[in-house]
Amino acid sequence: MAEPVFSLRTSGRLRRRQMVNRLMGALALGAALLAVSVLAIVVISVASRGVSALNLDFFTKNAAQGFNPTGGGIRFAIVGTVVIVGIATLMALPLGVLIAIYVSDLASPRLARITRLALDVTNGIPTIVIGIFVYTMVVATHGQSALAGSLALAIIMVPLIARATEEVLLLVPNSQREASLALGVSRWRTTLSVVVPSALGGILTGTTLAIARAAGETAPLLFLTSLGTSASADSNPLHPLQTMTLAIFQYFELPGFEAKAWAAAFTLMCFVLVTSLGAKLAMARYRKKLGG
Amino acid sequence: MEVIKTKIDLGRERLPTGEQEAVFEARDVSVYYGDQRAIDKVNIDIYRRLITAIIGPSGCGKSTFIRTLNRMTDLVPSARLTGELRYRGIDLYGPGVDAVEVRRRIGMVFQKPNPFPKSIYDNVAYGLRILGMKKDLDERVEKALHSAALWDEVKDRLKDSALGLSGGQQQRLCIARAIAVEPEVILLDEPASALDPIATSAIEDLMHDLKRDYTIVIVTHNMQQAARVADMTAFFGLNVTPEGSREGILVEYDKTEKIFTNPSDKRTEGYVTGRFG
Numbered sequence: 001m002a003e004p005v006f007s008l009r010t011s012g013r014l015r016r017r018q019m020v021n022r023l024m025g026a027l028a029l030g031a032a033l034l035a036v037s038v039l040a041i042v043v044i045s046v047a048s049r050g051v052s053a054l055n056l057d058f059f060t061k062n063a064a065q066g067f068n069p070t071g072g073g074i075r076f077a078i079v080g081t082v083v084i085v086g087i088a089t090l091m092a093l094p095l096g097v098l099i100a101i102y103v104s105d106l107a108s109p110r111l112a113r114i115t116r117l118a119l120d121v122t123n124g125i126p127t128i129v130i131g132i133f134v135y136t137m138v139v140a141t142h143g144q145s146a147l148a149g150s151l152a153l154a155i156i157m158v159p160l161i162a163r164a165t166e167e168v169l170l171l172v173p174n175s176q177r178e179a180s181l182a183l184g185v186s187r188w189r190t191t192l193s194v195v196v197p198s199a200l201g202g203i204l205t206g207t208t209l210a211i212a213r214a215a216g217e218t219a220p221l222l223f224l225t226s227l228g229t230s231a232s233a234d235s236n237p238l239h240p241l242q243t244m245t246l247a248i249f250q251y252f253e254l255p256g257f258e259a260k261a262w263a264a265a266f267t268l269m270c271f272v273l274v275t276s277l278g279a280k281l282a283m284a285r286y287r288k289k290l291g292g
Numbered sequence: 293m294e295v296i297k298t299k300i301d302l303g304r305e306r307l308p309t310g311e312q313e314a315v316f317e318a319r320d321v322s323v324y325y326g327d328q329r330a331i332d333k334v335n336i337d338i339y340r341r342l343i344t345a346i347i348g349p350s351g352c353g354k355s356t357f358i359r360t361l362n363r364m365t366d367l368v369p370s371a372r373l374t375g376e377l378r379y380r381g382i383d384l385y386g387p388g389v390d391a392v393e394v395r396r397r398i399g400m401v402f403q404k405p406n407p408f409p410k411s412i413y414d415n416v417a418y419g420l421r422i423l424g425m426k427k428d429l430d431e432r433v434e435k436a437l438h439s440a441a442l443w444d445e446v447k448d449r450l451k452d453s454a455l456g457l458s459g460g461q462q463q464r465l466c467i468a469r470a471i472a473v474e475p476e477v478i479l480l481d482e483p484a485s486a487l488d489p490i491a492t493s494a495i496e497d498l499m500h501d502l503k504r505d506y507t508i509v510i511v512t513h514n515m516q517q518a519a520r521v522a523d524m525t526a527f528f529g530l531n532v533t534p535e536g537s538r539e540g541i542l543v544e545y546d547k548t549e550k551i552f553t554n555p556s557d558k559r560t561e562g563y564v565t566g567r568f569g
Contacts, residue, residue, distance in 0.1 A: 108369065109369075173406070175402060175404060175406035176406060176408060178364065178367070178400075178402060178406065179402070179406040179407075179408065179466070179469070180408075180418070180419075181364070181367065181392075181395060182362065182364065182395055182399060182400035182401075182402075182470070183395065183396070183399065183418070183419035183422075183423070183469065183470065183473055184392055184393065184394075184395040184396025184397070184399075184419070184423060184473065184475075185392070185419065185422050185423070186392050187392075189422055193418070193422060194408060198409060
């Protein structure tokens with residue numbers, strides 16, 4: 001057999017290119033590891049500081065009152081968050097789903113594009129701006145209330161729910177719509193009876209993600225629902241109510257109460273992590289089911 | 293460009309059943325998608341309680357044409373129809389005609405079985421419930437499943453998901469769903485193209501039975517299928533315009549037997565004998 005006249009081994013420039021290749025690969029891996037470790041460090045540091053203050057009283061008792069408070073819990077912050085986010089969800093869910101139906105099933109491509117853009121822009125508005133807006137519109141004349149907070153959160157939730165819902169409505173195959181329309185069923189009835197039920201799982205997970213996001217919002221609530229006045233110790237949405245994020249803020253400023261701030265932060269973080277992770281997993285499974 | 297206008301005068305004796313009431317009358321029907329003409333000046337009469345097959349090569353506008361018959365073309369925003377298409381004397385595209393009412397009377401079964409992700413029972417009951425035909429719902433569902441030759445296979449599992457049925461069963465379920473709401477016409481757009489030969493044969497047998505009560509129009513790729521089931525056959529061909537765009541035209545329309553044994557047009561003959569297409 002004749003000797004080969006060329007070599008397939010690395011040499012010269014190729015060797016340098018391979019070095020660069022490995023280096024960039026390593027840098028990219030490092031960046032990814034950094035992102036994961038930041039999450040891990042935040043979770044671990046919040047957990048390690050917060051867990052010590054966690055006990056049953058912390059969840060079941062109200063905030064400490066008085067000149068030299070000891071003890072106290074976040075019960076009303078939890079109640080307040082549930083009420084405020086709950087009302088916000090009641091406002092945002094039907095609106096978001098209707099917008100999604102409009103964009104995916106009814107609007108002309110041009111109007112759908114414009115609506116989508118508007119939703120994305122709304123989603124990009126700094127939340128403190130929404131807070132100031134609601135303050136001027138509602139609080140300035142009617143005073144602070146949980147309802148004002150709900151309104152601000154609903155404005156934040158609508159684009160999230162609408163976009164998530166639209167995405168799953170588009171996953172519902174057109175053949176399903178045709179099947180219904182060919183029976184002499186109107187367009188709206190088709191959307192309501194065929195498209196939305198098929199997309200229900202996706203709508204719920206999208207809503208859960210929006211709830212997790214809203215529960216963690218602080219900025220839009222700052223002047224709306226309790227800061228500056230004493231929060232009511234009840235669950236009436238017309239009164240200013242405490243929320244988890246505001247409780248963290250206030251505890252952290254109170255000397256000697258950092259541990260409670262950490263504990264509240266840990267509680268909120270667990271809630272947000274578990275719900276958004278759960279929703280994402282459910283969404284992935286759902287997408288597979290619809291796609292296959 | 294020569295346009296074939298096949299206006300056939302069918303004498304009573306030439307029709308397989310002796311009936312000649314035209315359910316659909318198409319006069320110079322052209323369909324455009326945007327600026328693109330998909331079918332050009334189709335003239336055809338489709339007769340009551342016969343099976344009319346539409347055959348032709350891919351892209352000749354068969355599906356487009358059958359979708360004009362129950363205004364499913366409305367769902368394509370850029371689609372536009374010229375000429376006149378009458379259904380039992382009424383202009384289907386005339387002012388005030390509601391596409392929803394049209395589809396209520398003219399049902400359609402699609403190429404790929406598309407049952408809803410609901411139970412077998414709910415699939416058939418869906419249209420009945422929404423259209424307010426709720427009286428004797430169980431009987432209506434059973435009757436539709438009987439008519440679609442599916443009852444014996446599913447009577448013990450009506451509550452099971454329709455998605456668990458085989459492809460052929462799903463397609464018969466779609467037919468049951470369509471006939472449950474008691475339409476006058478059933479349009480079938482390549483109903484067996486996604487099915488195996490045994491399921492296909494079941495669908496063809498079913499069509500023979502349904503012919504007694506319904507006017508049936510079927511688009512098919514499969515010439516043997518047309519020859520087996522259809523009373524009348526329309527052959528659509530492709531016409532390439534001087535500008536190079538392709539559009540569908542009706543080349544020949546006649547009794548199925550004539551189309552397959554003694555077609556009048558060279559293009560039909562070439563297609564049915566398998567010389568091109």
